[in-house]
């Protein structure tokens with residue numbers, strides 16, 4: 001499985017072998033959402049949240065109950 005480096009915490013991030021540019025992955029180390037901006041080598045950039053198209057991959061976020069405080 002290919003890896004790249006998280007721009008946020010500099011840890012290795014595992015990505016799908018069939019990943020495509022524009023896909024969003026999550027860093028398991030710091031939880032940042034990372035957009036694939038390059039494939040050879042794989043480059044990741046922080047998801048800014050401006051155009052979140054891959055929201056389904058982030059379902060786990062609700063489990064933390066952050067919304068309970070608001």
Ligand SMILES: [Zn+2]
Pocket residue numbers: 006007008009010011027028029030031032
């Ligand atoms: Zn990270």
